[in-house]
Amino acid sequence: MERQSPADLARALYAALAAGNREELDALLHPGFTGRTAEGMPFGIGGDHDGPAAMRRNGWGAIARHFDARAEPERFLDLADGRLLVTGRYQGRGKQGGAALDAAFAHLIAIDQERIRSLEQYTDTARWHDAASRLRTVLLDFEGGLATLRLNRPDKGNAIDESMAADLAEAATQIAERSDVRALLIASNGPNFTVGGDLGLFAGTPREQLPNRLRRMIDSYHLAIERLTSIDAPVVAAVRGGAGGGGLGLLYVADIVVAADDARFALGYGALGLTADGGSTWFLPRMVGMRRAQELFLLNRRLTAQEALGFGLVSRLAPYDAVESEAAALAAKLAAGPTRAFGAVRRMLRQSFETGLGDQLTAEKDSIVAASTTDDAQEGISAFVGKRRPNFGGN
Template structure:
């Protein structure tokens, strides 16, 4: 059974434990307006809180993944631009925080160019598959703005400070192949294989020990902000909690019985 909802430029489909969030303003390059940001926030909350959802895919419809903020809307705000941006970015950041912190893996499928906040959304995935035709641009400096969507946090962690400085300050376009080489994306695939490869990954993750995967996701995310001793303590606490779970019991029983584990049945 497919549970589907279209909401202000965001299409959400849930099937077999996998939620697919599609940025759905193809005529506008899937650019983000306040209604789109609010719809994405609602989708993120749904993915975080719905226990039937075990893995999340995010992608775009049409030629672009996401062009970032909707530039005409920003320009039309005139003297009200600062408060408009405060509201828009505040809502978008709630969505990003939810997608980042949810105890479920996130796959981003980059179907085309990603710029500005679209660049940030692209990198948010635990696994990032990029179509060969896609490319990435920071874009903010060209219109006199600075990074949002977590770009200034994500980019240095993925590619290092020096390379991040060049990407943001020069607005240089990064091809999909270069993005793979420098660690921006997990893997480049042919355009017509992107959806299929993404679905394979999602099915694998949705069939896994999702609570353990969620805890591992949190450990990896937090590791940049903790020292070794603190991280070791967090690993111990996480392992102990996982060790007492039904997932671990099923995994161990399946391993000893030489059968596939049935984590979805828990």
């Protein structure tokens, strides 16, 4: 049988990947195959994959789950160390409606006994992120169990319009669908966290069209709030500048809120002749008490950061320049915790205001019994007895 060149083997690999031919891949890959996808790829795809099965499942398989794309090789170059350098472009698009994918790549391929022993991928990960998502007004990133959701209309004070409401619903859905998310950080670009609803949009909407526009926008936004309160992963919010109106809903879903010591908070509905959204009438009385909630709504009172801390609206204060780093450190700490147990506690705390004592005691019993069956509970108990720090896996 004629010996295949490294370039021929590489061409066969790209053809098998394009066709989704698993049998051909098994024949081409060495049993000791190792793969490396570029760090910074979206959806946590980047990293090392040991073995053909791991690469098929977590490397190429993950790409196929999120993208309709194929590698188009252009040049093959034999290197002095025996490896093959392949350059070309990835072409396609994300399955969630992002931009078209057109990203350069370089693959370093090693051959052993006429089978592919390793493949290292280098590519323009920014192009992959552009193709990964249809999000336009928020940024969403996943790395090491930590999801970061960042509002990104800084020139508009991160005001919530129809696009941002839809993006928040989509981002919350993506977060809720990922079992590897162990903590969420909510932050923003620009000097303000969010000024709330986009009043310029409201003012420019004909009176007869405004109700339907508000309904569509708030439906999406409320879906985001519901989904972010339901996830197991604890949520940390980092607040700088102003936070107002319905935008406060993003603080309500958080378990810990770190605010700049010069941040400002306001509802503002009364001054507009409007009522509330974002869950304010549900969350605020529970967080600050009924009398304070009534004052905030009816007198349109604005709170300083120190007052917000005293009211219980935020958890702690930090200097402006340190807010996000402190919030990120807290989120990273929570991401290393027992995620399923955290999720159960998040839900029980919120339901406790509507549940009688007997029912809540039953819920606690059922929850702790269920938690005791998890890997994290076994690890936590073992670590306590062994007087060591637990290494939770989130399961």
